[in-house]
Amino acid sequence: MTKEKTTITLDRSKAAAARTLVGARSVSEVVDVALDHLIRVEHLRADVTAYRRVFSTKAEAELGFLGDASGLADDTDWDALYGDELLRPAAQPG
Helix, strand or coil: CCCCCCCCCCCHHHHHHHHHHHCCCCHHHHHHHHHHHHHHHHHHHHHHHHHHCCCCCHHHHHHHHCCCCHHHCCCCCHHHHHCCHHHCCCCCCC
């Protein structure tokens, strides 16, 4: 990942509060964590929007019934396994 120095204007009290919350060593790390979080949230928001989209045609709506969905009917509690995973910060390399 390429990183470069830049100058930003920020609210130092917000940066300090965020640094404490995520246990970051620097303001740069706080900004990096914040950007990772924003990217994940916006990808999730786009996915939710796509899933809520109204089908354009009847044929398009019927595409969902073409595959074999029997493998989806199991007793796995996916929420218990992964429910809050999207809310946790991504692991930082190194």
